[in-house]
Amino acid sequence: MPHRLLLVDDEPFNLELMTELLETAGYETVCADNGEQAWQILQQQGCTLSMVLLDKMMPGLNGFDVLKRIKNTPELNFLPVIMQTAIGSPASVQQGMEAGAFYYLTKPFSRDMLLAVVKAAQSHWDRHQAFRELAKQHLDALAHLQQAEFRLRTLKEAQTVTALLARTCTQPEKVATGLFELMVNAIEHGNLGISYADKTRLQSDGGWEEELERRQHDPVLGQREVRIFFERDPACCRFTIQDMGDGFDWQNYQDCPAASLLASHGRGILIARKLSFDNVEYQGNGNRVVASVLQTA
CATH class of the missing domain: 3.30.565.10 (Histidine kinase-like ATPase, C-terminal domain)
Structure with missing residues (x-):
């Protein structure tokens, strides 16, 4: 069964690009263009998701806000979150790490980097699910x-x-x-x-x-x-x-x-x-x- 990914970005072009690249690679995707919509999807469909690709900078409920809610929700806190940001500074990454994001993509990113980081997060999720079943x-x-x-x-x-x-x-x-x-x-x-x-x-x-x-x-x-x-x-x-x-x-x-x-x-x-x-x-x-x-x- 294909892995299902939640893509969150307030830029329609970015959502379209990620959707095309990831679905071509065999993943299923569901999209949200703001933090509030993303959180609704997570509450309703979180058990069907394998990871979240989350834009850091969004109006309203931003990426860090959504990330903190995920990590504070027992049913979701093992869900791998890939933070997307145009700022790749150590301080910015450290902030996300402390909030629970173990995977990062700095914009603009290549197809190969996107798929490599998604594969790493997928491996994390697959192992967690396997051990959960065992x-x-x-x-x-x-x-x-x-x-x-x-x-x-x-x-x-x-x-x-x-x-x-x-x-x-x-x-x-x-x-x-x-x-x-x-x-x-x-x-x-x-x-x-x-x-x-x-x-x-x-x-x-x-x-x-x-x-x-x-x-x-x-x-x-x-x-x-x-x-x-x-x-x-x-x-x-x-x-x-x-x-x-x-x-x-x-x-x-x-x-x-x-x-x-x-x-x-x-x-x-x-x-x-x-x-x-x-x-x-x-x-x-x-x-x-x-x-x-x-x-x-």
């Missing part, structure tokens, strides 16, 4: 799990372990999204040694999946493991993820740099911090991260 399975006994350790190498294994461990928490689909992002970072950037710049270049050249596959079959890199430790105490559930890589300068990534929201990837830590966990702490040289979520009644 969370409905009858695994209630995991609510009583006190300690566990897992070892894994591949993204497929990470997805399986994520779906299982998330069930230890009262909001499994919320925890799963961030937990998986942290595991992906441990595998790709930690064990396989793929830097942020490498991934940017490979995605741009179309060689990302081939290189990932090559490194996973490398006789040295492919044998590295990610270790996942789970423990529960009366106050919280705690997940410790440790890879076998060289680490990174984690002090510079306490918050996602605003400029990275203009790229097609690099939001994993931000998603974990802002959406999934109450605390995320990197330790040592950065190849060990502890994420915790408070227990609720």
Whole structure:
């Protein structure tokens, strides 16, 4: 079933252009030319949408106003929002990031950039939906799990372990999204040694999946493991993820740099911090991260 996108812009030409590009790429679209109309659609049809492309500057209810309403509505707050703006300054992007926009498009944007950012947001939504479905399975006994350790190498294994461990928490689909992002970072950037710049270049050249596959079959890199430790105490559930890589300068990534929201990837830590966990702490040289979520009644 095609993904359904809400496009919000007070410029008819922009709506027409985005509609044509996105529908040609296989998406379904619904349009709004102001914030009030967009919010009505979200209230009535939010459960049918996969993401929102939201213009920042609009008269009346502006983009930030709509974004804040989305993030303050439990049924909508995991809906990816792509902010469109003619201002790509770090301060402007930081403002949107703090409000919950993890994806940005600076006008004018190319067809390729539009589709790359939409695909990144789509992946975020697809993972959330998959974990939401898995969370409905009858695994209630995991609510009583006190300690566990897992070892894994591949993204497929990470997805399986994520779906299982998330069930230890009262909001499994919320925890799963961030937990998986942290595991992906441990595998790709930690064990396989793929830097942020490498991934940017490979995605741009179309060689990302081939290189990932090559490194996973490398006789040295492919044998590295990610270790996942789970423990529960009366106050919280705690997940410790440790890879076998060289680490990174984690002090510079306490918050996602605003400029990275203009790229097609690099939001994993931000998603974990802002959406999934109450605390995320990197330790040592950065190849060990502890994420915790408070227990609720």
